[in-house]
Amino acid sequence: MAQILDAIPHNENDAILCCYVNATSQIQIARITNISNWYFERVVFPGQRLVFEALPEALLEIHSGMMASAILSDTISCKRLCVTEQKVSTENGEEDSIVNINKDRNNNSDVEAIVA
Secondary structure (H helix, E strand, O other), rough: OOOOOOOOEEEEEEEEEEEOOOOOOOOOEEEEEOOOOOOOOEEEOOOOOEEEEEEEOOEEEEOOOOOOEEEEEEEEHHHHHHEEEEEOOOOOOOEEEEEEEEEOOOOOEEOOOOOO
């Protein structure tokens, strides 16, 4: 997946695909600042899913707030947001993809979604 404006500064083979969902009713700012020579920042609207590439050691900061103020409300390791895809055969012989998100932050259980 190409990130148009913010290329990862290191070997792209190290990059992992990540997914964060804003499950709140507030607009959030998702930011990665702990990787040298790289600054990643996106606005995430309520209910929106943010899919991005990052290095495994990256930390995603979630800033929440109203209007001109923002408070750091969470810091999540990008390893916990890692997404993997598996191809599976269905009963009628077609292939579907199962997207696995490593850990759900709320209950620490594996999460799966079937994508046709």
